[in-house]
Amino acid sequence: MTEPSIEYADVLVVGGGPVGLITALQLARNLPQASFTVKIIEKYPKSSQDQYGRAITLFPRSSEMLDQLGLAEALAQQCFACRETVNYDRHGKEFPGRGWSFMENMKDTKWDFALVLRQKYQEEIFRQALKSEGVELEAPWELKSVEVLEDVDQGGHRVIAGILHPETGVKRVVKCRYLIGADGGRSSVRRLMDIPFDGSSSEDQWVRVDGVIETDLPKPRTYCAIESPTHGNVLWAALDHGATRIGYAFTPERRKAYEVFDEEAAVKEAIASVKPFSLKFKQVDWWTVYVVGQRIARNFFSKDCVFLAGDACHTHSSGAAQGMNTGMHDAVNLGWKLSLVLQGLANPDLLHTYEAERLPNVQRLINYDKDISRLMTMQLPESWQGDPNADVNEVLGQVMAEAATFSSGLGIYYESDTYLNVVQSVSHSVIQPGQRAPDVTLQKPATFEATRLQTVTPNIARFYIVLFAGNVALTKEYLSAFTESIPQSHWLVDSKMPVSWISIFDGPGGPSAYETLSGMPCGRVFYDGDHSAHERYGVRADKGAVLVLRPDGWVGTVAELGSGGKAALERYFQRIFVFDAGLKL
Incomplete structure (x- = not known):
């Protein structure tokens, strides 16, 4: 049997989604190509990566961060820029102040809208930008083993990663200084490093269907919520290229009607979920059904050489549309820190601030998401101590409003410390360390x-x-x-x-x-x-x-x-x- 080839890299990124691509792109841009090697692998072939569906929405702070990386204008060329929201009660009457209404008050930024562009198109832009920096996504390559050499000093080639081409059976060994797991909720990096994934999954299931539609809904090209008595708080999101996403709770009562839940059933339930409005799918691009849950990895940085980012270290519902946004914050926070440490310009201690800064914000998201996901499934939060007969839609509106600046990203902050976010003895600005620097x-x-x-x-x-x-x-x-x-x-x-x-x-x-x-x-x-x-x-x-x-x-x-x-x-x-x-x- 042929021995696997051995190659060296400074960083190996596992996962070719938005988080992995943005992380690799920053490293490729910031590190001199003659002196550093960045590799990125993805276990699914490109045809699978180009499917529709998955994440769709970037909120203002994510757009700002991508703008500072020179990517936002390309996204804006293809996106649906959503500035208008509407909420309909069960009778089809507008009920202002609920649902996604916080999106109409995302100010203090040029990117004062939801940038809606399906992940398929975002990834294409990111891949091309990465390729222009001399790094190509390698797919399909699957991570099969990870070994960390404890006797090698930090910054050395401590990580030995075994990867496999699933179609040809070819094996390779990559020795790298740092390994980044951006490989999703079923992360191979997290599993191979034995990092616990704390949390739980619920019995709740949600369905998402994307396609081109016909409808009599009065404001179809918006971010819309419909308070359905049978399908929870229904998501209606105008998408890029004239498409629309319908998302609804697939309750146990609805599940009983189906021995097999297929595309036809998903469309049938979507039509029922938006009543009293009519809905017809002229074309279905994608659909999925998934279990709602919240989990956080015990560690985001392990053995001083392995990182987790995006869904690899935190998963939650799509109720607040924060999945890809939170992953972008991870990628941007990590990218510059690792770039400076690799070049020997910053102390390696800087890398520990990645988990210290990102973990509290992920925990804040999880806390919001637990409440939002239950409310969208017509249940009061588990921690609810108010009126047990309260209107779940009214409570949902209050929770979404409370989380508004966090959801937009403009209010996300990092705690003051003695290292990166340092408060001096005298304050000379209302903007303080750890806060976003307002664009002016x-x-x-x-x-x-x-x-x-x-x-x-x-x-x-x-x-x-x-x-x-x-x-x-x-x-x-x-x-x-x-x-x-x-x-x-x-x-x-x-x-x-x-x-x-x-x-x-x-x-x-x-x-x-x-x-x-x-x-x-x-x-x-x-x-x-x-x-x-x-x-x-x-x-x-x-x-x-x-x-x-x-x-x-x-x-x-x-x-x-x-x-x-x-x-x-x-x-x-x-x-x-x-x-x-x-x-x-």
Whole structure:
């Protein structure tokens, strides 16, 4: 028998869905191809990956993160941009304020809508972007074994992964420094690493059917909820390419009518679920029935070399449409951290913040999802202590409204700590460490062309030091600590370090930033002509502030202008970066 070939990689990503593709894409972009190797495998052939169905919705924060990776515009070209919602009671009358109504109040972002695009089309965009970075998805290849060499130091080729081509029987061995399991709810990585998957599955089942339809529903091209007395809180979602998704609870009473539940039965029940409205499927693209449950992996990072992301480390219902969004947050959080550690720029301790930051947010989602999934199946939450006869649809509306900023992603935050999200002794901004950095409109120098903060801070595994300079006539003395006392030889401006500077002046642009400051400003210059950026961040024009934006667009720390701010930056980055002989503090 031929011995399997042995090859080496810095990272092996298992799973070719959106989470695996986005993780691999970040690594491929940020790591020099001549020095690093990234591989990604998927056990299903491409024809299976291209099927319809699966996830459909990206909420604003996910779109922002993909925008900073240069992918959102391509998604927007094909998506259905959903800004309108409607809720119908059991009689077909509009009942405002329930269902998905929170989606109409997703503000403070350019991406103030639900970007609806089926996973099939999203994956195609991500695969092409990955290919342009020199990495191709290898399929079908299945992970069959994992061994971690305990006697090899962290950062070495500690992981031995055995993979198999299921069609040809060819075996390969990949020795890698890090293994990432993005291979779904039945994750081979999680199973082979013996990582417990805590939680449970319920007896509840839901059905989803996608296709092209005819209907008399008054507002069919919306995100719609129908309060059905027989099929729970029915999902009606307008999809890309003119299609529609219908989702309903498949209750035990309905299941009794079918010995075999097939496509014909799924369509029949979909038609019944939307009554009193009519529904006809001109074309069925995809359908599924699945069991509702919630589970969380015991560990997201194991043995200092194996990560889990997306459904591999957390599963839940599709009730709040958070599955792919949560996986995107995992991928983006992990991608830049691993990129910096692999290059030797950041301390390996940085990798432990992946689980520390993502796990609490996954737990928040699971708690919401447990309530939402029961309410959508016409049951009150298990923890419910109110009126036992309460209207489940009214309670669902309250829970969805409470979870609104979490669902949109704009309110997702990371807890303050002493490492990445560091609160300084004095606060100079209403936006605090661990919070999303709001996207604000800025003006470019000379042309006064409008741009946005997220446009000028792409996610390329670099931190951004943002000087909110305020009114320079009032803050020039404070600014001098940065414009005069940090020489080009200082590590904070050294080109070897993953740090970029941005200066934002409060007020209309002048003919020359140099003349405004009587010297060269720090980094790229932008103007805040209408004062909206300073106001959104709560920065006083006479005080200013300096913020560190993490590569993923969250605020790392906030400090005062002046010498104190300079010292705060040095303390902040000293924890994160590795300094060689030429880059000492």
